[in-house]
Amino acid sequence: LYFADNTLELWMPSEAHEELNRMVALLIALIYGEWDVEARDLGSMTHSDPATDRGFEPDTCFYEDVETGGETVSRPRLAVEMERTNSALAKLPIYAAYGMPEVWRVSLSDTGELQARFYRLEEGDYREVSESIAVPPMTPDLLCDFLRARLTATRLGAWIASVQNWARARPHVSA
Template sequence: MLLELKRIYVPPGQRVLLQDVTWQELETIIEELGEHRAARIAYDQGILEIMAPLPEHEDNKEIISDLVKALLEELDIEFRCLGSTTFKNEFMAQGIEPDQCFYIKNEAAIRGKKRIDLTVDPPPDLALEIDITSRTHPDIYQALKVPELWRFEKGTLKINVLQDGNYVESKSSLSFPDLPLIELIPQYLEQSKILGRNATLKAFRSWIREYLSK
């Protein structure tokens, strides 16, 4: 399997599917791929997907992540951002690497931990999937009980929240219930492409402060 893996080249924006991958093979593959890589993985009942994001995907991911961080800071909410950490549960035979994720409500429960084990630790409160092409795995996030999944595609933000074990699309966020983020996030993302990152974040922070002062 490792020999085959080393021969695999995944062009940006493309994916490779491997079938009948055991849990032990998955663990070995993740270790072989290493932590500092562009490719993302998703594992569901023996099927492993490896995908390489496009450069513009990374740009959008970084700006949206920065907007969420700015929002949490302005609201004075403790959080932990774990990027594309591999979240997996052997009992469920499922694993996923989000484009970005945040511990917010459950930040204190995993504070200082170097490794997250979903058999004992809570899942992240918020996961982000950016510029989805063929790679979309809400079922895995749902099985891992991630309370909130944001899916940004073609300029549109869709918020999915967990209700009775299933995702339902929502107009508001569980983590930020009073903010019109479906409109705000795409708006400031587009603004960043004209004004630049720093100017956009400064404007976004100003908007939040004005909103909170009402």
């Protein structure tokens, strides 16, 4: 779902869409767990801004609580969009207006081809980047490798262990 310029777009997620979406969310949560990153998985929480008359629901989003001026403020960390038939590119200006620092676009074609692209917000616009700041040193290719392993053969327990082992082998650097 997203709303901008008096246009409301709704999509009905398929089984393949949701399976991929939950895999990505689990992968991020497992890595954050290993790194002791306090981020909250808020799923497809509705974000709206009455001042700009815009809103969106990412497929998955992560937030972090930050201490600012003696109070705890929740701020966006990462949004993930799954693509099967519709491109998430149209949503990027809405994410930018909201201040989402990073957006991942993940697609799975009908033939089973996986593709991922990462975007970082810089000076009000998104720029495609080769490495995540929300989950460093994750790259689009590495994300696809993890997802492909789970989609093709790896049993869930073995896949979880491989993600955790990968995270343990890399020291977390706060973004």
